Each structure stands twice: as C-alpha cells, then as structure tokens.
Amino acid sequence: MLELKNLCKAxxxxxxxxxKTGALQAVDNVSxxxxxxxxxxxxxxxxxxxxxxxxMIMGLETPDSGEILIDGRSIHDRSDxxxxxxxxxxxxxxPGSSLNPRRTVGQSVAVPLDAHxxxxxxxxxxxxxxxxxxxxPAAFAERYPHELSGGQxxxxxxxxxxxxxxxxxxxxxxxxxxDVSVQAKVMDLLTDLGRQMGLTYxxxxxxxxxxxxxxxxxxxxxxxxxxxxxxxxxxxGHPSHDYTRLLIASVPVISAEEAALRPVxxxxxxxxxxxxxxxxxxxxxxxQA
Amino acid sequence: xxxPLLRVENLSVSFTTxxxxxxxxxxxSLDVPARxxxxxxxxxxxxxxxxxxAxxxxxxxxxxxxxxxxxxxxxxxxxxMPEKERLKLRGTAMSMVFQDPMSSLNPxxxxxxxxxxxxxxxxxxxxxxxxxxxxxxxxxDTLAQVRMRDPERVARAYPIELSGGxxxxxxxxxxxxxxxxxxxxxEPGTALDVTTQAQILKLLKDLVEARGLALLxxxxxxxxxxxxxxxxxxxxxxxxxxKGETAAIFEAPAHDYTRSLIDAVPRLTGGRRxxxxxxxx
Ligand SMILES: Nc1ncnc2c1ncn2[C@@H]1O[C@H](COP(=O)(O)OP(=O)(O)OP(=O)(O)O)[C@@H](O)[C@H]1O
Ligand SMILES: Nc1ncnc2c1ncn2[C@@H]1O[C@H](COP(=O)(O)OP(=O)(O)OP(=O)(O)O)[C@@H](O)[C@H]1O
Ligand SMILES: [Mg+2]
Ligand SMILES: [Mg+2]
Numbered sequence: 001m002l003e004l005k006n007l008c009k010a011x012x013x014x015x016x017x018x019x020k021t022g023a024l025q026a027v028d029n030v031s032x033x034x035x036x037x038x039x040x041x042x043x044x045x046x047x048x049x050x051x052x053x054x055x056m057i058m059g060l061e062t063p064d065s066g067e068i069l070i071d072g073r074s075i076h077d078r079s080d081x082x083x084x085x086x087x088x089x090x091x092x093x094x095p096g097s098s099l100n101p102r103r104t105v106g107q108s109v110a111v112p113l114d115a116h117x118x119x120x121x122x123x124x125x126x127x128x129x130x131x132x133x134x135x136x137p138a139a140f141a142e143r144y145p146h147e148l149s150g151g152q153x154x155x156x157x158x159x160x161x162x163x164x165x166x167x168x169x170x171x172x173x174x175x176x177x178x179d180v181s182v183q184a185k186v187m188d189l190l191t192d193l194g195r196q197m198g199l200t201y202x203x204x205x206x207x208x209x210x211x212x213x214x215x216x217x218x219x220x221x222x223x224x225x226x227x228x229x230x231x232x233x234x235x236x237g238h239p240s241h242d243y244t245r246l247l248i249a250s251v252p253v254i255s256a257e258e259a260a261l262r263p264v265x266x267x268x269x270x271x272x273x274x275x276x277x278x279x280x281x282x283x284x285x286x287x288q289a
Numbered sequence: 290x291x292x293p294l295l296r297v298e299n300l301s302v303s304f305t306t307x308x309x310x311x312x313x314x315x316x317x318s319l320d321v322p323a324r325x326x327x328x329x330x331x332x333x334x335x336x337x338x339x340x341x342x343a344x345x346x347x348x349x350x351x352x353x354x355x356x357x358x359x360x361x362x363x364x365x366x367x368x369x370m371p372e373k374e375r376l377k378l379r380g381t382a383m384s385m386v387f388q389d390p391m392s393s394l395n396p397x398x399x400x401x402x403x404x405x406x407x408x409x410x411x412x413x414x415x416x417x418x419x420x421x422x423x424x425x426x427x428x429x430d431t432l433a434q435v436r437m438r439d440p441e442r443v444a445r446a447y448p449i450e451l452s453g454g455x456x457x458x459x460x461x462x463x464x465x466x467x468x469x470x471x472x473x474x475x476e477p478g479t480a481l482d483v484t485t486q487a488q489i490l491k492l493l494k495d496l497v498e499a500r501g502l503a504l505l506x507x508x509x510x511x512x513x514x515x516x517x518x519x520x521x522x523x524x525x526x527x528x529x530x531x532k533g534e535t536a537a538i539f540e541a542p543a544h545d546y547t548r549s550l551i552d553a554v555p556r557l558t559g560g561r562r563x564x565x566x567x568x569x570x
Contacts (some may be wrong), residue, residue, distance in 0.1 A: 013442050014445055015445070016445060018445075043482070044482065045482045045484070045485065046452055046455060046458070046481050046482050046485050047452045047454060047455050048482075050452075051452060051453065093453045093480070094389065094390075094391055094453060095389075096388075096389035096391060097389070097391045097392070143306075147306065148334075149333055149334040149337075150333070150389065150476070151334060152334050155333075173453065176476075176479040176480065176509075177333065177388065177476065177479065177509070178333050178509060179332050179333050179509045180550055180553040180554050180555070181332070181549055181550055181553040182333050184553045187563040188563050188565050190563070191563040191564035192564050195564065206479070206480070206481060206483060206486070207510075207555070208483060208557065209512070209554070209556055209557045210555045212555070212556075212557060213556070213559055213561040213562075213563065214555075233559070236557070236559065246484055247482065247483055247484055248557070250483040250484045250486070250487045251483050251512065251557050252483065252486075252487075252510060252512030252513045252515065252516045253512050253515075253516075253556075253557050254511050254515050254539060254551065258558050261558055262557070272487060274436070274484070275484060
C-alpha cells in the first residue's frame with residue numbers, strides 16, 4: 001500500500017543573523033512498507049521527524065531524496081487522474097491550528113466532500129453522520145472552532161479526514177486531547193472502518209500503551225532514523241534497541257502488572273537516564289568488552 | 290489545613306451564543322495548596338479548560354458569564370478585585386501552559402525574542418537586572434532544562450520550525466522563566482514522548498519541592514496522574530464528581546464515571562481489542 005524508500009529531509013540551521021550555517025537532518029534514510037489494511041505505528045522522540053515524514057506522505061513537504069510510493073506509484077505520478085487527497089487523508093497533530101477559524105464545523109467537514117464532487121443535497125446528512133461517528137452532536141455543525149474544547153476540535157479533524165473514505169489515513173496524535181473513554185470509542189470506530197473499508201493507517205503517537213493495543217506493526221524513530229521495527233508484540237514484548245527499552249520503561253502506567261512489564265534500565269543517581277546517557281553507557285560497555 | 294494558595298469555590302459559568310445560553314460549569318470547587326501537584330481529569334468538553342481560563346481571568350465576557358462563585362488566590366477573591374490588581378497578579382503570581390501551543394506563540398517572532406521578553410518582565414518584577422548576554426544565557430539554559438537537544442537552534446527558530454512537542458516545551462520553558470508561585474498546565478505532556486515527558490514531570494516536581502510551586506495540571510493521562518499528583522479532581526459535564534488523594538482514587542474509585550475512565554485506559558500489557566464488530570482478530 002505505502003512504501004517509503006530511503007527518505008531524507010534536512011532543514012537549514014541559521015545563526016543569530018538569520019544566515020544559513022548548517023543543516024539539521026530531520027529525516028535520515030527512512031524506509032518502511034505498510035501492507036494494505038495494516039495499522040502501522042510510528043513512535044519516537046519528540047522532534048525525531050515523525051510529523052515531517054507524515055507531511056511528506058501528504059505531499060506537503062518535498063523529500064531531499066528517496067521515494068514515496070502508494071500502490072506502487074510515486075505520489076507525484078497523477079496520471080491515473082485520482083487526486084492525492086482522495087487516496088490519502090491526514091489528521092494533523094495540532095487540531096487547534098488545522099481547522100480554519102472562519103469556517104463552521106459543518107463547513108470544515110464538508111471541504112473534502114466538495115473537493116471530490118460529493119452531491120450537495122446529501123451533504124448535511126453526510127456531515128451529521130460523520131459527526132455522530134466521532135461522538136459529537138449534529139448541532140455542532142453550526143459551531144466555530146473557538147467554541148469547541150481541545151478534544152472536540154480533534155474529533156472534528158478526524159471526521160473531516162474520514163469524509164471521503166480515503167485508502168490511507170495518516171493519524172498524527174489523533175487522540176492526544178481525548179479522555180480515555182472517548183478515545184476508546186474513536187479507536188473502536190477506526191478499527192471498524194478499517195475492517196469494513198479496508199483502510200490502511202499510519203498511526204503516530206506518544207501513547208505507547210494505546211499503540212501497543214491498536215497497531216500491528218511498529219517502528220521506533222530516534223533522531224531522524226528508524227532504530228527498531230517489528231510486530232507490536234515483538235517490539236513491546238522484547239524491545240532490542242536501548243532507546244526503545246528506555247521508551248517503554250518510561251511509560252506511565254496505572255497498575256503493578258504493567259509496571260512489572262517495563263524493561264529494567266540501569267539507573268543513574270536513582271533516576272532513569274536520558275537517551276544520550278543510556279547510549280553512552282552502552283558504548284562504554286561495548287568498548288570494555 | 291490552612292487556606293490553600295488557590296481556592297475555587299462554587300464556580301458556575303455559562304456561554305451565550307446566538308441568543309442561547311448554555312451552562313458549562315455547575316458549582317465547581319477545588320483547592321490547590323502551595324507545594325502540591327493537583328490533577329484535574331475528566332471528559333473531553335467537560336469544562337476543564339474553561340475552569341483554568343476563569344482562574345487566569347482569560348474568559349471573554351461575553352460570550353462567557355460567571356454566574357456564581359469565587360476564586361481566591363492567597364485569600365483574595367480574584368473575581369471582585371479591581372481589574373488592575375488582577376492583571377498584575379496574572380503573569381506575576383500565576384502562569385499557564387495552554388493546551389494548544391500554537392495559539393500562545395507569536396508566529397512572527399523567534400523563540401528567543403519571546404522568551405527574552407518574558408524574562409525581562411520577570412526580572413523587572415523581582416527587581417533584578419542583567420545584561421542582554423546574560424539574558425540569552427538564561428534562555429538557553431531554560432531550553433536545555435526542558436530537554437531541548439540544541440537550545441541555540443531552537444532559540445533562533447520561529448514557532449513553525451519546531452515540532453509539536455518542542456513547541457509545548459517552549460511554553461513550559463516560558464512558564465519556568467516567569468517564576469510564578471502557581472502554574473496551571475493544560476495537557477503539558479501530551480505532545481511529548483514518554484522519556485522527555487518523564488524528565489519534564491521530574492523537573493516540575495523538583496520545582497514544587499524546592500520552590501514551593503503549586504501545580505494544577507489538566508491531563509487525560511491517568512498514568513501521569515498516578516505517578517505524579519498528590520490529589521485528583523474528576524470532572525464530568527461541568528461538575529466535579531469525585532475528588533481525593535490519588536492513591537485512594539485509583540484503588541477504590543467511588544463514582545461510576547471515574548471507574549469507567551480507569552477501565553478505559555489502554556494497558557501496556559496489551560490484549561485489548563478495539564472495534565465493536567466483534568470480528569475475532
Ligand atoms: N519547517 C521547518 N523548518 C526548520 N526545521 C523544521 C521544520 N519542520 C520541522 N523542523 C525540525 O525537524 C525536526 C523534526 O520535526 P518533526 O515535527 O518531524 O518532529 P516529530 O517527530 O513530529 O516531533 P513531535 O513528537 O514533537 O511532534 C525538529 O527538530 C524540527 O525543529
Ligand atoms: N467560546 C465558547 N462558546 C461556546 N461554547 C464554548 C466556548 N468555549 C467552550 N465552550 C464549550 O464549553 C464546554 C467546555 O469546554 P472546555 O474547553 O472547558 O472543555 P475541556 O474539559 O477542556 O475539554 P477537552 O478535554 O476536550 O479539552 C464544551 O462543551 C465547549 O464546547
Ligand atoms: Mg509531530
Ligand atoms: Mg481543554
């Protein structure tokens with residue numbers, strides 16, 4: 001379904017006078033393959049390049065090198081006449097700024113419908129169905145974004161992305177502003193839709209407990225590169241890279257069973273080390289061996 | 290217990306749009322003592338952010354209206370004090386980290402500009418002077434404290450050039466610079482990976498212990514609540530339905546809604562199947 005081949009993307013670094021002095025390798029040679037109907041989780045450090053990868057898949061950012069293929073075709077190849085937005089939709093990380101403040105919720109949700117020639121007469125009913133799917137009352141269609149709570153905006157963004165039933169849905173922190181019970185309902189919905197319509201998901205999240213239960217395949221990103229990939233059970237059950245182990249060891253949990261599952265990490269001054277400290281420890285140990 | 294640093298008493302708020310009035314808070318009361326970490330959890334849309342905005346004096350009236358209640362800071366009612374005094378308290382005595390970082394960052398100024406301004410105000414208030422070089426150093430140090438790997442690059446960046454979690458950390462850094470006694474944080478850790486989140490929570494905890502900071506934290510992450518907060522308030526549809534010590538609430542939640550929340554938390558141990566279709570996976 002989706003194939004990323006050796007993707008690279010750098011951003012310029014400026015000095016105090018705004019002049020370019022170097023480059024930050026935000027995405028460093030990332031490859032991955034997502035099978036149709038799969039739920040693929042992407043976890044990793046803040047600033048490790050997850051959203052940049054997502055924006056490249058959406059065609060909002062151009063890779064410096066590497067390829068992005070959907071069903072074997074480059075995303076820039078539009079020769080079959082199917083708009084990119086019909087195949088791929090995204091729920092952005094920041095619901096507050098991804099909704100147009102001057103559009104009502106109903107108008108926002110209808111934008112992709114209009115763009116893809118959905119009959120005007122059926123629009124209100126479709127909008128109501130979509131809002132219902134994300135547990136919002138139909139009356140919310142008349143509201144403006146500033147009248148919504150954080151989680152309500154996030155649900156509008158999910159409804160909008162589902163509107164045209166894309167093949168691939170990129171979810172960048174889709175439920176970070178939702179309480180766990182609404183979150184569970186949204187995840188149920190996404191799972192059901194995935195099964196019914198054969199949707200494929202790329203799921204970016206810092207909520208590893210959620211990822212453990214939702215995604216089937218997982219990749220872990222650290223400083224722009226993938227350090228570990230595998231099935232969710234393998235990555236969470238037997239993490240092999242130090243960074244992944246540290247990540248799982250840091251998950252805040254609510255039960256002793258979960259706490260017991262977290263990998264044991266050598267403590268520094270009684271605290272979990274930072275990723276840099278842990279990796280330095282390992283390198284020192286390797287040198288000794 | 291003596292009078293807490295922050296006390297919200299019987300607060301009710303409603304919104305009027307297109308001539309229709311909808312109440313969103315119904316008699317909310319909560320206490321945040323100095324040197325404590327208090328969590329406010331609850332349903333999406335239940336009124337958590339509205340509560341915080343009311344405390345900070347940031348509710349636009351209209352459309353909002355505070356229909357009853359009092360908010361005491363250090364014993365003084367914020368709702369009845371003269372506007373001038375209130376403005377002075379905000380930003381000097383209390384600061385807030387917003388749920389939506391982009392809305393509190395100015396897109397046309399660099400992070401360094403915005404942080405230096407906050408520091409200037411804090412210095413003036415605390416009667417300190419420092420050179421601009423010293424000020425920049427403090428900005429870099431604070432960015433490093435919130436675990437930025439390259440503080441100088443981040444300082445020179447514009448908000449749009451930062452990742453979601455980096456923006457959130459910039460807001461936390463700004464709150465640290467203002468050195469207030471009360472910090473209200475709306476979902477401060479949601480955009481952070483768990484390792485960075487753990488380090489930031491530790492930093493806040495140290496401030497609570499070392500400086501006597503009082504922290505009111507809104508979050509959907511019950512794991513974070515369990516591991517960091519002393520007490521919890523649970524809100525549903527504008528009502529506090531349960532409150533108590535963290536450990537007690539997790540051990541024996543009294544209210545159905547609290548119990549349903551705890552049950553809905555996805556577990557690191559796995560084994561949860563999403564979907565209602567009942568298709569065996
Ligand atoms: N437009 C831009 N200009 C310059 N640098 C950028 C730009 N967009 C992103 N970056 C940098 O690229 C890196 C990766 O950012 P990205 O948003 O992909 O991270 P992320 O993994 O999504 O992080 P988070 O979990 O915090 O959202 C960061 O260091 C960020 O500062
Ligand atoms: N300006 C406004 N006009 C009308 N209604 C509003 C306005 N601001 C908020 N509301 C409504 O008030 C209720 C409480 O909103 P609030 O933002 O406090 O929720 P919250 O508990 O922070 O939720 P979340 O966890 O989703 O952020 C919501 O139903 C929201 O739609
Ligand atoms: Mg991101
Ligand atoms: Mg909120």
